[in-house]
Amino acid sequence: MNIRLMEPFPADPAQEQRDLLARAAALAAMSALPEPDEVPSVTYRSAGRVLVVGNAAHALLHADRLAQSLPVTLLLTDAEAGGLPARAYPVFAPRAVAVAGWLGAFEARWQAAGQASQQGSFDLVLDLSASPLIATHQHPHGYYAPGQSEDARRAAVDELLDMVGEFEKPKYFIYKERLCAHSRNQRNGCSACIDICSAGAIAPAGERIRVNPYLCAGCGACTTVCPTGALAYAYPGASYTGTRLKAALRAFAEAGGRDPVVLLHSQADGAALLASHAGAGHALPGRMIPLALHHVASTGIDVWLSAIAYGAAGVTVLLTGAEAPQYAAALDQQMALAQAVLDGLGYAGPHVHLARVAAPDELETALRHAPRGAVPPEPATFHLALDKRNSLDYALEHLLRHAPVPATEIPLPAASPFGALQVKRDACSLCMACVGACPSGALQDGQALPQLRFIEKNCVQCGLCADTCPENAITLVPRLSFAETRNQPVVLNETEPFNCIRCGQPFGTLQMIENMLTRLSSHPAFADHLDRIRMCGDCRVRDMMQPGGELTVQLRRPV
Template sequence: MNIRFIEPAAPDPLQEQRNALARGAALAAMQALPEPDDAATVQYHSKGRVLVVGNTAHALARADRLAQALPVTLLLTDAEPDLLPARAYAIHAPRAVAVAGWLGAFEARWQATGQAAQQSSFDLVLDLSASPLIATHQHPHGYYAPGQDEAARDAAVAELLEMTGDFEKPKYFSYKEKLCAHSRNERTGCNACIDICSAKAIAGAGERIKVNPYLCAGCGACTTVCPTGAISYAYPSAPYNGSRIKSALRAYREAGGEQALLLLHSQDHGAALLEQAGAEGLQLPARAIPLALHHAASTGIDLWLAALAYGASGVTVLLTGAEAPQYAAALDQQMAIAQTVMDALGYQGPHFQLARAATPSELATALRHAPRGATCEQPALFNVAADKRNTLDYALDHLYRNAPVQPESVPLPAGSPFGAIDVNRQKCSLCMACVGACPASALMDGQNLPQLRFVEQNCVQCGLCADTCPEDAITLVPRLSFAETRRQPVLMAETQPFNCIRCGQPFGTLQMIENMLGKLSSHPAFEGHLDRIRMCGDCRVRDMMQPGGELSVELRRPQ
């Protein structure tokens, strides 16, 4: 299929001048905001113990240079144990090497031919291997794997010479366990943050996740894909970024600007590309308002939709190629979900763009085709909340109230963080296993009645209810509902209560007892005594303890 870009119409020169002045006002409004509150920090301590790994040609001279100031251990991967060069520092000839850890806390294991495995601790690692020993896209602090470039290798040595003492970085995330949809009852629900982390800093820990703050590089992609908001970005927080976006768009609009484009970029590679483009005389579109983030993947649909509710006509996220490949895939998916909603509400689009640009010319091309979607005539007044789902509720409600089209619900692709469930009432035994598994309080019982109820607004489509259901009675229905009933408990299934045939007390449901009779009728424990299934636990035990195990009282059938 051949795809061609349609060049946008030439902008009105006078409006371009107004947009340029309005952008200046927007940038000034952001700069006038107070600095974000200090985030918690993560502390590192390095004594400078360096492990150097590589072949003789590349590693020996650099180890010599480091050894002039730091304690060094050298692993020469191409040397023989009996032909090692003489040095004042330790040299080994390993055939296998493994390294893990972070600044001040690396552990290395290696083994030479015919020798026992050795292990030691290091503060720093210079890895000159052909393939990095730590294969994550985002390397831990203190680990240098500069690749084949000689200048980059020398630069790594220079940095290592300065890496002694105490260091700190922000703790980029905050985590609310009670909101996490990772796992329940040994069933896995949401793995989104684990799968996307390019530093391998997140792992499952039973029903929750565990984030290693020493490995976390602050990309924020985990917070972007988290459906519940259990893990959120803390440097800076979503409310702070939301205040910058809201202030900038208000100032832009009040200064006469039109069709504002929010350009989100990283503060390192993205900012460098914008600066390079300016140096080459390539100017941003006058309507583009650049906003630097610690990392381009640290915002998602909550802030993007909030920006549209505040009056932006488009959101562009700039990727320069330095990001992990899974980040682009996740941002694409998030933008597809958001655009599906905007299309269904009748807002002419597109509204979102993932701009992949490694050079100024590629950036200029991407921004020529930046989105100019329709948006609300009346900008929203809400503030971005610390809770992701609350921000989404505010933004979606505002966009819906001002939308050209107001559907009751919008079908969404699988994997979306909104949706309903379909319950097969013929299969459902009302065992309530799904209620216990739901991390978002979307499913609840009927209190004193044998009922299963569902609040759609709470559902994050993690799938734990469907995976937990022993009857395979639940199916996920990804969609976004705007109906008033989305906030109210809706009856999904109900049945008659079942009373113990011996004492008359309710202890289950008719559907559950019928299912048990079908499944356990041939079980040795109930052979010849099927009525025990119709008894509560206490009465069942009493009956089994009677001589002969025969019933001695008149049985009562449920009403």
């Protein structure tokens, strides 16, 4: 967000004092809430088997220290097989090393010059290579790649010495595979979660995805970009975050505060930056309500628009630079979508702000330019649901009801999770391949009628229908519709049914049969028997079984 577009308002000392008191009330309201429900946990077991990788100048010293307490295997990347140092633990001289896995379940492969490939299983890895062997932004638990700092290397060894036993972490996500729009019929649809995961924890699994809970680092970015809600964040869930927001904003308003801004920050790096900001003599503006999250990438348009509906004049998401770079891009995209909706409904903004700061002085500037957007005259009372699309429906309904400029349709940026479809009727044969590919029930057949129907509310713009269509007759139209018809099936295409020329039963459409006649007229199976194309499957088989395969029926005109 360009802060030049968000000029600070003139200071009002009296209102600032009211805002400070109101913020205290808001924080107290959040503190009074019960703790969120516990989530399932993921268990790791480590016997302390350590793999150390690096050159002799650095790795030997740390391997020797670890070996005093733990079983160690050392891969010296700059040693020759004939000149390995004598140690009580195994030492190898590899020329190629590969490592994968997580705490208690690492697998390593290496190969020395002129030797066969070797492998081993380990609980922990100390990687002192010039470039990390595991290149993901978020490293697996049990994998330490401290870089070139000797202090960081010693700290990593200190931690490794304690990494023996059983460990637990939350299972951060919930996956509802029935909602997943990843793939259908070997066609790729949505891969947003796979593309954004900084831990390499998500991979394709046929028509669905597979999330490895041992690699998942709990950032929640996958749930933010998921258009359907197939992936939901559970630590805590959106419903608990919504409860905190609603309690804080209600208390803030009742205490006389004005134009509150929710400041979302991480419990680790974000909280440390705020502490440094305070330590440098800076104070948060009174209207800023800080709300700590496990990771700031875990919230998106459902939470932000709900916060606006509850009365927040803005939402600021604090990035410190420690996040994976793709997270900032995804949050920018989500904010563009949220602001497009609010602009389309006539709410003067901006309302959302992505603050990229790494130092207290930068944070001070960013907070002075926090958003101060228009809000509904009445705060919403709905509760955020675990289901993302339901929460968005609640928020959008409230924002529309009080919109300064009620809209029927709002154009949205490309790749938005809402939209319509355009179908070229002269090209569409009503083969219904798109209906079979649609993961959200947005496309439906006409049951007994040759019709293609569409429910816009259900569409997530995954593109599977367009990619599946053999006639290239479908185009995505990103938009948000508030028309009454968005919840109802509308007919995108229909045609005259075609009846079998032998038994008279309907089995296709006139356009489909005409297309087949054109395409199959030279096919050996039909070249001398084109009327078989005009028959249903049963009659076609009967005709082929007749001596000579000659037609013996009186032809009918289709009705």
